[in-house]
Amino acid sequence: MPDAGAWLTIGEVARRSGVAPSALRFYEEQGLIGSARSAGRQRRYARQVLRRVAFIRVAQSVGLNLAEIRRVLAALPDGRTPNRTDWARLARGWQPLIDERIAALERLRGRLTSCIGCGCLSLKVCRLYNPDDAAGERGAGARYLAGDAPPKPAGRR
Secondary structure (H helix, E strand, O other): OOOHHHEEEHHHHHHHHOOOHHHHHHHHHOOOOOOEEOOOOOEEEEOOHHHHHHHHHHHHHHOOOHHHHHHHHHOOHHHOOOOHHHHHHHHHHHHHHHHHHHHHHHHHHHHOOOOOOOOOOOOOOOOOOOHHHOOHHHOOOOOOOOOOOOOOOOOOO
16 A cells, blocks of 8 residues: 555545545445555545545436446546546536436426326316326326326316
8 A cells, every 4th residue: 555645544535525434335335436455454545536436426416327337437447537538528428318307307397386296286187186096007106297198187178
């Protein structure tokens, strides 16, 4: 292990990154970050791990899951942190994902006042709290918020 001053303890990484030690251990288990061990078998992290943790957090906020983040990081040479060129390429690739999330949130905003997904909050439209679970036949989750059109109430055109 190089000079002890070049390495950070798990507590220091947690404090500086704002990520709990348990999350850091989990990231390590998942192969997203690495550590060395001190003579006393304590984890020690190279300073560059702070940038990797920041990258992981940003990628999660974009909507990437840990498997996708692991693939991105594994594609970088020598296990390094993304540099400016990598970041520009990744950001371009994430734009469609962000655009889709924005569109989904805009759909949600437009439907919040009349429906939470099954239509049961709109008692004038919903026929006794979604009889026979008509929305559930279309799949799991809040189907109307996911983009499915609710059925027309009986007697209305």
